[in-house]
Structure formats: C-alpha cells, structure tokens
Amino acid sequence: MIGNRLLRLLxxxxxxxxxxxxxxxxxxxxxxxxxxxxxxxxxxTWVEHPGADSQLMLADGSRWRLDTHRADYTVQAxxxxxxxxxxxxxxxxxxxxxxxxxxxxxxxxxxxxxVGAQEADGLVTVIFHGPPSVYRxxxxxxxxxxxxxxxxxxxASGAFFDKPDLLVGIDTxxxxxxxxxxxxxxxxxxxxxxxxxxxx
Amino acid sequence: MSFFSDLWDEIVNIFSSAPATSPVVPCAGxxxxxxxxxxxxxxxxxxxxxIPWNYPNDCCxxxxxxxxxxxxxxxVQAGKVWNYAPDISHPLRVDxxxxxxxxxxxxxxVAPTVxxxxxxxxxxxxxxxxIASGPVTPQQWKDMQSQPGSQLVLTDATPYYxxxxxxxxxxxxxxxxxxxxxxxxADRAANWAGR
Numbered sequence: 489m490i491g492n493r494l495l496r497l498l499x500x501x502x503x504x505x506x507x508x509x510x511x512x513x514x515x516x517x518x519x520x521x522x523x524x525x526x527x528x529x530x531x532x533t534w535v536e537h538p539g540a541d542s543q544l545m546l547a548d549g550s551r552w553r554l555d556t557h558r559a560d561y562t563v564q565a566x567x568x569x570x571x572x573x574x575x576x577x578x579x580x581x582x583x584x585x586x587x588x589x590x591x592x593x594x595x596x597x598x599x600x601x602x603v604g605a606q607e608a609d610g611l612v613t614v615i616f617h618g619p620p621s622v623y624r625x626x627x628x629x630x631x632x633x634x635x636x637x638x639x640x641x642x643x644a645s646g647a648f649f650d651k652p653d654l655l656v657g658i659d660t661x662x663x664x665x666x667x668x669x670x671x672x673x674x675x676x677x678x679x680x681x682x683x684x685x686x687x688x
Numbered sequence: 689m690s691f692f693s694d695l696w697d698e699i700v701n702i703f704s705s706a707p708a709t710s711p712v713v714p715c716a717g718x719x720x721x722x723x724x725x726x727x728x729x730x731x732x733x734x735x736x737x738x739i740p741w742n743y744p745n746d747c748c749x750x751x752x753x754x755x756x757x758x759x760x761x762x763x764v765q766a767g768k769v770w771n772y773a774p775d776i777s778h779p780l781r782v783d784x785x786x787x788x789x790x791x792x793x794x795x796x797x798v799a800p801t802v803x804x805x806x807x808x809x810x811x812x813x814x815x816x817x818x819i820a821s822g823p824v825t826p827q828q829w830k831d832m833q834s835q836p837g838s839q840l841v842l843t844d845a846t847p848y849y850x851x852x853x854x855x856x857x858x859x860x861x862x863x864x865x866x867x868x869x870x871x872x873x874a875d876r877a878a879n880w881a882g883r
Contacts, residue, residue: 621792621794622794648855663793
C-alpha cells in the first residue's frame with residue numbers, strides 16, 4: 489500500500505522534472521491586419537485542401553485563399569468555422585486582387601456609445617456599447633471617413649447594446665476599427681449566402 | 689487500468705486549485721461570506737478553463753454574468769460593480785501581460801461582488817481574476833484601473849450590460865453567452881503569433 493503510493497509519487501515527481509526541463513516557448517504578438525482590403529460578408533463556401541491553399545468564397549462572390557502551411561492556419565480557420573456556425577459575417581483582411589488572405593476576424597453587431605475628436609496622430613477614438621476596450625479609427629485608411637460618419641450616426645440614433653445598428657470589423661491586435669456597415673443593408677446583401685462548408 | 693486511474697486521481701488532487709468542497713456556505717442569518725469563502729469562490733472561478741481570463745480586452749460583462757449566475761444559484765447574494773471612465777479621452781487603463789501592447793484601455797469595466805463579513809461588518813468584495821489575485825474592495829479594484837476620475841456604480845446581479853447613463857440590457861441565453869466566450873477565445877488566439 490505504502491509502496492504503491494510512493495511509486496505514484498515518484499511517477500509524478502519524475503513527470504514534473506521532465507516537464508520543467510522543456511522551456512515554454514513564449515508567444516509573440518501577432519502582426520496587425522495589413523489589408524489592404526477589409527471585407528465583411530457571410531461565407532458562401534469553404535473548402536479545405538490539406539497541403540494546398542484552402543478556398544473561401546464569400547456571399548459577394550469574392551474568392552480568397554488561405555495558406556494551409558501558415559503557422560496560424562487553425563487560428564484563422566476558427567473564424568470561418570464560427571461564422572458558418574453562427575451564420576454571421578466574416579471579416580477578411582487581404583488583397584482582393586490576388587485573393588490572398590492576410591488575417592481573418594469576427595464581425596460584431598454593435599452600437600456606438602461615444603466617438604472622440606480626431607487626435608494629432610490621425611486616430612479617432614471610439615467606444616461601443618458592450619465591448620469595454622477603446623478602439624480607434626485610422627483616418628488615413630481608405631473609407632475611414634465614411635466609416636466615421638456611420639459611427640457618429642450610431643451614437644445619435646439611440647442604438648444600444650441589444651439594438652445594434654452597425655456591423656463592425658475590428659482588428660483586435662491593433663485595436664482599430666477597419667470596416668463598418670449599416671446592419672440593415674449588410675443583412676439584406678447577405679441574404680443570398682448559403683453558408684456551405686465543404687472539405688476534401 | 690486501476691493504477692492509472694488512481695494515479696490520475698492523485699495528480700488531480702495534488703494540482704487542482706478547485707476547492708475540495710463547494711465554497712457555497714453563506715454566513716447563517718446574514719447572507720455574507722467569510723473572507724475565506726470569498727477566496728474559495730475566487731479560486732474556483734480562476735480555475736474555470738471555459739472562462740477566458742487571458743483576454744482582458746473584452747468579455748468582462750460575460751465573465752461577470754456567468755460568475756454571478758453560479759453564485760446566485762448557490763444562494764450567494766452576488767451583485768456587480770461597474771467602473772466608468774470619466775470621458776473618452778481619459779479611459780481606464782490596466783497593465784497586463786495578456787495584451788500584446790502590455791496594457792488595455794477601457795471605457796468601462798465590470799466584475800461580480802459578494803458580501804463579505806469582516807470584523808462584524810459586511811462589505812462588498814470584488815471577484816475579478818482577470819486583473820486581481822484575490823478578492824478586493826471596490827475602491828482597490830477601482831484603483832487598479834488607474835483612472836482617479838472614474839465612477840463606481842454598484843448594482844444587483846441583474847444587468848448583463850449597463851451603460852454609463854444607466855440603460856441596461858437583459859441577459860441573453862446560455863448559448864449566446866457560450867458564443868461570446870468562443871469568439872473571445874478566438875480573438876485572443878489571433879492576437880498572438882505561433883511559438
């Protein structure tokens with residue numbers, strides 16, 4: 489009985505020594521989204537090709553590819569799976585011209601609580617109802633002026649956490665708003681999406 | 689088989705931070721917890737791997753909700769404390785290794801409270817494993833957010849989200865709460881590159 493317990497303890501201690509001898513590799517911050525295009529649409533089809541680029545088609549007909557060899561492939565693919573599962577739009581940061589995906593993200597239905605004044609560095613601060621973090625709009629980004637107008641309109645409209653009026657794409661790494669759409673228009677545009685997932 | 693199953697139990701017993709028994713034993717007659725019970729609840733929540741404690745950028749309203757639901761179901765008179773930045777130019781700020789920039793800035797923050805009896809006096813204590821290492825007073829919790837001009841508001845457990853102007857949102861269903869956690873786990877993973 490005592491020998492059995494000692495054996496177990498020895499087993500655990502050996503395991504601890506073994507684990508402590510393997511240094512934990514530190515994570516490093518991901519790069520911010522590079523764009524240059526930021527698209528928010530529902531997923532039409534998603535076809536995974538082991539060993540090759542996986543193919544993503546959005547409801548607007550745009551076609552994208554995700555390199556299966558990239559280190560964060562699983563992390564990025566999670567956003568597609570979640571968008572399909574919840575029948576929500578997906579945020580794609582990438583290059584429309586060649587279809588290469590830079591980063592993916594979730595699209596949120598939000599209402600704006602407050603918009604700040606433009607700062608000297610060309611950033612405008614935004615606080616939403618719900619998400620606590622302070623986000624910023626980089627005014628040098630193409631389309632930022634239109635996005636800012638939508639954000640300001642949301643504040644004035646009385647939209648709230650449970651009655652959002654915008655679809656918002658956020659680069660959570662850079663803490664920047666990268667895409668904004670009125671919720672009603674986005675819903676109509678995406679009504680034809682099939683949300684079909686395929687795997688090969 | 690039995691050896692490995694016994695071994696596993698042994699390992700779980702040695703390393704588990706969960707309390708050996710339910711920490712839900714409210715002080716008889718007063719509804720308050722002892723400091724030890726509050727710490728047990730704190731440890732219990734911190735050990736819940738379904739709650740993304742390592743994503744301080746978002747999720748506080750979801751975390752506060754699930755903690756309050758569990759404590760309320762166990763008979764604890766849980767509430768919530770909200771801390772609001774004075775304005776958009778003066779956000780709350782917390783240094784954290786869980787953000788790639790080393791800090792987060794918030795327009796507001798929320799966490800659950802429990803009544804704790806200390807020296808015969810019942811005081812609300814905040815349980816917030818996302819930024820604290822144990823139960824703290826609302827003032828200590830506010831001070832951790834580095835904004836002297838911020839405003840503290842204590843409420844019952846009801847509001848899922850409360851705006852600075854007092855408007856509140858009712859709690860969504862369990863599936864939606866789970867989806868929010870899933871989304872924030874994905875956001876957290878995307879903010880950090882591979883090893």
